[in-house]
Amino acid sequence: MSAIKKSNILKTGESTWSFHGGIKLPGHKDMSTGKPIARMPSSDRYVIPLNQHMGAEGEVLVSTGENVLKGQMLAGPHGLISAAVHSPVSGKVAEITQHRFPHPSGLAGTCIVIENDHKDEWVERNPIGEDYTTISSHELRNIVRDAGIVGLGGATFPAAVKQTEVGIETLILNGVECEPYITCDDMLMRERADGIIKGAKIIAHIIKAEQCIIAIEDNKPEAIEAITRAVSRDGSENITVQSVPTIYPSGGERQLIKIITGNEVPVNGLPADIHVLCHNVATSYTIYKAIFEAEPLISRIVTITGRGINSPRNLEVDIGTSIHDCIEHCGGYSNDARALIMGGPMMGLTLNTDELPVIKATNCLLVTAGIDISLPDSEIHMPCIRCGKCVDVCPANLLPQQLYWFAADKDYDRAVDYNLFDCIECGCCAYVCPSQIPLVQYYRFAKSNIWEQERERKKSDIARQRHENRLERLEKQKQEREARLKKKRDALSKNKSSRDKEMDKKKALIAEALARVNEKKSKQNTKAKNTENLTPEQQQKIKQADARRENMKKHENQ
C-alpha cells in the first residue's frame, strides 16, 4: 500500500479517477433547495433514543424527574465504540422508557423523554475557539467523543473513534450527497461553508493530515462556489475543493476515496490503511460547533421532501423532535402521499408510522406519492434471468446475482466466499434488475443470519465448555466420594481387628481370673485352718454354739 502521491490528487475541474459501476439517477434535488434552511420551532416533548449510532448503547446518567439543561449529557459513551446523547432543551426528564424509534427492526429501544420548560437554559459552556491548535489530539478527540458526534452521512459511526493520528496524510470531506432527493449537506455547504472549513481544519489538526480535499458532486454548483469562497476567505493552502461526477453512489466512502485518490481501500481494511480519513461535511460542521461553541450534537439539518409533502424544504431540527411535527411544519402530507422513508429512495428505511423521533441518522424524510418511485424494500419479484446487469453496476465489484442465489439458498459460506460483506447495500443492483428482485433485502437477510450463526456458534462453544466442566466436576465428585467411602471402610476394618485383639486380651484375662478362682475354690474345699488342732474345750464350745444356732432356727421356724 503505497502512500498517495501528491501528483495523484487532482484539482478542481480536472478529470478524476472513477470506480466500477454506479448508475445515473434523476436527482429531484431542486424540490427542496428553493428555500433556505429554517429552524424547526421547539416542541414540548423530546424522545431521545440511546441507540442512535453504531456500537454500544450509552450509559444513562440522569434519572426520572431530574431537571436538565440544554446541552447536558443524558447518557455517556459506554465502551470503545459508543456515543453520548444530550438534552436538546432545558427541562425535566419525564421518563426513561422503551419507545419506538427509527430502526429497521421496528423494535422499541431505551429512550429518555424530556419535557421542555421553554426557558432555553444552557449548561455551562467553555468554548475553546481558535486556541484548539494548542490542544493535543487526544484531548480534542475526547471533546468530540463527549459531544456525541457521529458520522452524519448515514452510517452514524462515532467520529472520534476513526480519528486516528497515525499515518493519515489526506482528509477527505464528503459533500457528495449522491442519493436523490437529499439536500441537507448541499444546503449546509451553501449557507454555513465557513463552519465546515473551520471544522475541516480542526479534524486535520487532530489527525495531523497534510491536506484536506472537499469533494462535491458537480450537480451542486452553488455549494461548490460557496465552499470555494470560504476556502479563499480562510486562506489556507492545504484545502482544495474537488468536484466529482454525478454518479450514484460516488458518496460511498470507498467509492469516493477511489475517485479522489485512485487507490482502493483493501478488503477487510480501513481507509487509514491507505493514509486517508473520510468525514461528512455535516460531521465537520458539528465538530466546529463543538470546539467553537461547545455545543454538542443536539440538532441536525433534515431534508423534508418528496411529492407527498406539501411544502418541501430543509429544516434544522433538534434531535428527539417528533417526525410527525416536522412534516406538519412543512405543510403536512399531500392527498396522494403513499410512503414515509427515512433517508433516500435507494438506501432509506421505510417507516410505518411518523410517531417516531428524529435521530442523528435522520438526514432526510422522504414522502412518496402515487407511484413516483418504487419502494426500496418492496418484496414482489420475478425470477432472476441472469442478465448480468447487476454485475455491471455494482460499485463494490461484486457478483450480485451469485450473491442472490447463495442468499436465497441460505448457502452462507459461499456468500461469504463471494465477499458478501463488501456489499455497501447501495441498491444499484436492485434498481437495474429487470425482475425487480429486492436484492439488497436478500443480502441483509443473509448478513444478519450469518451474524446470528456466529453468535450461536459462540454460545454453543460456551455450552460445550460448561457441559464438559460439569462432566469433569461430576467425575471428580464421584472419585472423591469413592475415596471417602474407601477411607471409611478401611478405617472400619482396621478398628475391627484391633477390637478383636482387645476382646482376646479380655477373654484371656477372664480365663486367667476364672482359673484363679477355680484354683482358690479347689483349695477352699479343704477345712479351714483355724478349726484344726483345737482343744476339747474349744470343740465343746463349738458344739454348744451349733446347738444354740439349731435352737434359734427352731424358734424362728415356730
Add this chain to the structure above:
Amino acid sequence: MMVVIITLAIIAAFFGLLLGYSAIRFRVEGDPVVDKIDAILPQTQCGQCTYAGCHPYAEAIAKGEADINQCPPGGEAVIIALADLLEVEVIPLNAEHGEVKESKTVVYIDENTCIGCTLCIQACPVDAILGAAKHMHTVIESECTGCDLCIPPCPVDCIHIKAVTPTLKTWKWHRPEGGYAAPRAG
C-alpha cells in the same frame, strides 16, 4: 540377479522404516471426525437424539451407529452441515426425536413456587441453574440452552418455558417473500 533382489530388498526396507517412523512421528491423537461433528452440533445437551449429550451423539455418528437426522434443536441447518461434512445425502429430520421449535426458548423458575429441592440443578447439563438446598433456585438465562431437561424432575412444576424475543442486538432481517425457490447454483 542377486544384485536386483538385494537392491529391491534395501528399497523395501528403507520405505518400510520410513512408513513406520512417520506412523509414530505424525500420529493423530483422538478422532478428528468426532470433533468436527461435535463442532456442528448445537450443544444443547438435551439428549433428544437418545444419546447422553452432543459429544456421545457425535461419536455414534462417526461410528455409523446413528443417523444424522436425530437432532431437533439443530434442525435442517445441522443436517445440511453434517451431510456436507460426511458426504452423505441430506435427509429430513426424524420426527421420533421431536420437532423443531418455532423459536428458541429458555426456561425460567417461578420463584414463589420453588421449594429448593435441587433436582433441577442436578438435571441441568450446562450448570445454568443456581441455588442451594432449601433455598430458591434461579436460571441463568444467558447460559440456558433450552434443553428442557430440568422440567420433568421438578416436583412442584415451577419451571416454565418462554420464547427468546429478539432484541435490537439480535433481531434479523427476514427473507423476502414472493421469490422463487432457487436451484443450487454451481
